[in-house]
Amino acid sequence: MTIATQAETRSARSRSTEMELKSRMLEGLDGDGRSHAALLRAATPLLRSFFGRRLHDDVSEIEDLVQETLIALHTRRGSFDRERAFTPWLFSIARHKLVDHFRRAVRHQPIDGLEDILVTEGFEQSSNAAMDVDRLLQTLPAKQARAIRETKIHGLSVADVAARVGISVSDVKVSVHRGLKALSGCLATERCR
Amino acid sequence: MDTDALIEALARDAKPVPRRSFERRMAAGLSLGASFAFLMLVTGLGIQHDLLTAAVTPGFWGKAAYTSSLAMIGLLLSAQLARPSTRRLRGAWLVAAPIALLAVFAAAELAGIDPNTRSGLVREPLWTCVPLILALAVPIFIGLAGAIRQMAPTMLRAAGAAAGLATSGLAATLYGLYCQQLSATYILTRYTLAIALFSALGALIGPRLFRW
Structure with missing residues (x-):
């Protein structure tokens, strides 16, 4: 399936979000700090709802994961492929952080009770x-x-x-x-x- | 820390990322490790002295093609796995192609050997060249793994195996400059064993090594 038909069928809203995020990302990669800040700010609510849906109650945990993902997004942005879409890359990182969080949570589960x-x-x-x-x-x-x-x-x-x-x-x-x-x-x- | 403050701090640190920086880092890590391995080969083992005459035989090139094609496939997979993705891995089945092709040559070679005398059969033990290939693979693996660690792999075990395949394939190619054996059976068993062992080692340490 080509990119064009994917974009056509995707809803108009998520398409404009993706285009917006990707252009901020590309400008940030070229060294534009304001675009980079705009990207991180725009990604924050997406990440909050991503983690919120999975960790229903714990607000501080959700915020910790949001911040960890923002830091990873920043420090590992060299791994972003400029030819590809931004949103799948972002959610892959978020998912990786979530899996890591669950793994740690299991390890630190108290035995008593x-x-x-x-x-x-x-x-x-x-x-x-x-x-x-x-x-x-x-x-x-x-x-x-x-x-x-x-x-x-x-x-x-x-x-x-x-x-x-x-x-x-x-x-x-x-x-x-x-x-x-x-x-x-x-x-x-x-x-x- | 407040998320807004974090974003401000990160944005101040937004240094430009050069285009193709991913490919450059991978290539730099790989070539640094490979140079070190080559140095180990030249000083420790030495290049076969009749390399110039060997280089005109098809067997020499066939051997190099076998090991370097495995290295290329490993590199292709490593490049995919160094990036975060939930897409299915593409091209993993390619690994079977050179092995199957060499197996055909090995079968033809064994069929041509007189079963009574078994002359022409290489009877060196299995472990003669395997440790040397593994030793040469170590510095190359360190170089490539260092580059992958800076990326964002999400399938850590697979990334370790792919890096192991790429680097031991390259190490076996270098080792081919030293080892004069051109028998297809010999290469199929010894070289493939070394590469499989090292890839398994990569898969074993991948989750620890690439964790982030």
């Missing part, structure tokens, strides 16, 4: 449910499974998923629709494997 925490938070049910969902998604083609996981479980918008995977918005919608239809079909007949 851990059992109570897990039980009270419905950990068992939710992790069993997550495993069931994973198993079901594995029966689908990779593209459909990914479209469902990113939109329905991780809570990304269809446009974000399209930009990240590099396929059109309608392709994402169709994949989600077909995947859900296939799953409901196999669940009804109990032949999911």
